[in-house]
Amino acid sequence: MSQDLPDKKPPPLEPRIQAHLGDQLRQYYGAMLAEPVPDRFKALLEELERAQPPSSGSKEESR
Amino acid sequence: MTGSLSPKDALLAELPSLRAFAMSLTGSHDRADDLVQETLMKAWSAYASFTEGTSLRAWLFTIMRNSFFSTHRKQRREVQDVDGLAAARMVSNPAQLGHLDLADFREALATLAPDQREALILIGASGFSYEEAAEICGCAVGTIKSRVNRARQRLMHVLSIETAGDLGPDPIASGGRSEIGGRS
Numbered sequence A: 001m002s003q004d005l006p007d008k009k010p011p012p013l014e015p016r017i018q019a020h021l022g023d024q025l026r027q028y029y030g031a032m033l034a035e036p037v038p039d040r041f042k043a044l045l046e047e048l049e050r051a052q053p054p055s056s057g058s059k060e061e062s063r
Numbered sequence B: 001m002t003g004s005l006s007p008k009d010a011l012l013a014e015l016p017s018l019r020a021f022a023m024s025l026t027g028s029h030d031r032a033d034d035l036v037q038e039t040l041m042k043a044w045s046a047y048a049s050f051t052e053g054t055s056l057r058a059w060l061f062t063i064m065r066n067s068f069f070s071t072h073r074k075q076r077r078e079v080q081d082v083d084g085l086a087a088a089r090m091v092s093n094p095a096q097l098g099h100l101d102l103a104d105f106r107e108a109l110a111t112l113a114p115d116q117r118e119a120l121i122l123i124g125a126s127g128f129s130y131e132e133a134a135e136i137c138g139c140a141v142g143t144i145k146s147r148v149n150r151a152r153q154r155l156m157h158v159l160s161i162e163t164a165g166d167l168g169p170d171p172i173a174s175g176g177r178s179e180i181g182g183r184s
Helices: A015-033 A039-051 B007-026 B029-045 B056-071 B073-081 B083-091 B094-099 B102-110 B114-124 B130-137 B141-158
Strands: none
Touching (some): A015 B007, A015 B114, A015 B141, A039 B007, A039 B029, B007 B029, B007 B114, B056 B114, B056 B130, B102 B114, B102 B141, B114 B141, B130 B141
C-alpha cells in the first residue's frame, strides 16, 4: 500500500536492529559456551591442586 | 559447608564461560586458551582473596581481562590498525545482509576496539549488569554504557544495517544505497 521508499530516515539503533544484534551476539557467545573444554584445563587444575593446595582450604571437609 | 565447591570444582564449572570470554577478547582459539591457562593459574594462587558469596565468574573475568589488557594488548594493536580496511571490505559486500551468519558477525565483532567488544560481550552476552561490568573493567558505569553504545553503532556500520528493512527477508540490491525499500 505505502510507498516502497520511506521518506524519512529511521532513527539509528532501532529496537529491531538492536534485537537482531543481540540475538547474533548471544548466538555467537552461546556457540563458544557450548564448546567442550579441552582436557588440558582439567589436568592443569588437578595438577595445581596436588602441587599447591588452595590457601582458602577452610571449606574442605572430610567425608 | 557442603554447599560450597572445592576451588578446583568451582573453577572447573567456570571453564566454559572463561573460554568464551577469552575467545571474545582474543578472537583466536590458541590465544584464548593461553589466556585461560594464565587466568586459572593466577586465580589459583590468589584464591584466598576471593570473597565467598560474591560472583566467582566476575572475579575470574576481572583477572582475565586484566591479564589480557596488560599482556595481549600489543598483539591486538595490529588488528586495530586494519580496522578500517576490514570494515570497508565488509561494507562493500552487502549482498549477504539478508542472511548474516555467525561468521559475518564474528568478523564484524573483530573489528571493534577491544574495550568496546569487551563491554558488549559482558552486557549483551555474559549477562552482567552495567554495575558488574564496570567493576570487572575497573571503570565507571557511564563508560561501560558509552562503550556498549559505540560497539553497537560500529557493528551496525560494519554490517551495513542502516535501516530495519535490511533485516527482512527481501532480497537486497547490492548497489550500496541505504534507502532500499523493497522491490520496484
